[in-house]
Amino acid sequence: MGTKEAEAELQLQGQADIWKYMFSFADTMAVKCAVELRIPDIINMHVEPITLSQIVAGIPDAHSPDISYLARIMRLLVRRKIFAAHQTSEGGETKYGLTHSSRWLLHDSKMTLAPMLIMEDHPCLMAPWHCFGQCVKEGGIAFEKAHGRMIWDYASVNPEFNKLFNDGMACTSKIVMNTFVSEYKDGLGSVASLVDVGGGTGTAIAEIVKSNPHIKGINFDLPHVVSTAPIYDGVTHVGAIPKETGKVIIVDVVLQPEGNAIFDDTGIAFDLLMIAHVSGGKERTELEWKKVLEEGGFPRYNIIKIPALPSIIEAFPK
Numbered sequence: 001m002g003t004k005e006a007e008a009e010l011q012l013q014g015q016a017d018i019w020k021y022m023f024s025f026a027d028t029m030a031v032k033c034a035v036e037l038r039i040p041d042i043i044n045m046h047v048e049p050i051t052l053s054q055i056v057a058g059i060p061d062a063h064s065p066d067i068s069y070l071a072r073i074m075r076l077l078v079r080r081k082i083f084a085a086h087q088t089s090e091g092g093e094t095k096y097g098l099t100h101s102s103r104w105l106l107h108d109s110k111m112t113l114a115p116m117l118i119m120e121d122h123p124c125l126m127a128p129w130h131c132f133g134q135c136v137k138e139g140g141i142a143f144e145k146a147h148g149r150m151i152w153d154y155a156s157v158n159p160e161f162n163k164l165f166n167d168g169m170a171c172t173s174k175i176v177m178n179t180f181v182s183e184y185k186d187g188l189g190s191v192a193s194l195v196d197v198g199g200g201t202g203t204a205i206a207e208i209v210k211s212n213p214h215i216k217g218i219n220f221d222l223p224h225v226v227s228t229a230p231i232y233d234g235v236t237h238v239g240a241i242p243k244e245t246g247k248v249i250i251v252d253v254v255l256q257p258e259g260n261a262i263f264d265d266t267g268i269a270f271d272l273l274m275i276a277h278v279s280g281g282k283e284r285t286e287l288e289w290k291k292v293l294e295e296g297g298f299p300r301y302n303i304i305k306i307p308a309l310p311s312i313i314e315a316f317p318k
């Protein structure tokens with residue numbers, strides 16, 4: 001290929017990339033629609049792949065459904081491997097089944113990302129993403145620019161948002177803790193009491209205590225969050241870290257900006273999420289964690305990689 005043709009090809013690819021990024025949100029909205037309509041649950045209930053009419057028949061309150069819209073949304077979702085399309089016979093109706101991705105979107109499953117997806121893609125939490133330019137130009141907090149107050153204040157006066165947020169966090173915690181308790185057995189053996197700082201409604205500490213009944217669990221969060229938290233055996237509130245024997249166990253992303261592991265891209269997106277939703281929050285590279293921990297009086301640390309988005313960071317006081 002000559003230089004001119006190669007340049008033209010690169011230009012065309014560049015244009016195609018921009019079209020793709022311009023409409024990346026279409027994937028998000030299509031998945032959100034499927035979760036809102038509980039399509040994964042409807043398919044799961046039937047056990048076997050089902051037709052569009054069967055899907056529509058299972059959608060609650062669909063009084064005058066438009067199946068052609070659903071067909072077009074499903075076409076994209078099949079392309080993205082969220083659902084699998086099965087052609088039963090030549091010219092026969094397509095049937096839709098679950099995939100490894102949509103199994104994570106079942107509402108009534110112990111391990112689900114559905115509440116997190118509904119939360120993150122809610123207009124209220126999407127609005128701050130539109131304020132990034134403003135943040136770069138003048139600093140400040142994206143959520144506050146979009147909603148006039150910080151996220152935790154907003155949640156404290158808006159019970160519906162408080163529930164949306166806490167439910168999203170709780171389902172994510174359950175997934176991460178499932179991996180955490182099996183991958184960090186040794187680290188938990190010697191722990192007598194454990195404080196989850198900013199532990200939300202206590203899902204994480206409850207999961208830890210359930211499989212480690214020797215641990216006294218303490219869930220620490222804001223009053224409007226704790227007041228809606230379920231009661232868990234072995235979990236109470238407030239605590240402190242003993243100087244000599246204590247450690248801080250952090251379960252958070254360790255960014256690998258150049259990395260190619262399966263969660264590395266999502267880690268970078270989570271860092272932007274921190275700009276969008278919280279004040280001063282960020283995801284950190286190992287070097288940044290080291291600095292924060294040293295400044296906080298925890299000069300020794302281990303990073304334990306687990307098969308999950310976050311890693312385990314054990315930090316020990318001087």
Ligand SMILES: C[S@@+](CC[C@H](N)C(=O)[O-])C[C@H]1O[C@@H](n2cnc3c(N)ncnc32)[C@H](O)[C@@H]1O
Pocket residue numbers: 152169170172173197198199200201204220221222225
């Ligand atoms: C990103 S959420 C994490 C929730 C939980 N750790 C989880 O992973 O599911 C951050 C939590 O910090 C809590 N929080 C924010 N500021 C706080 C403060 N000053 N004191 C205690 N908790 C706080 C929020 O209410 C929220 O539940």
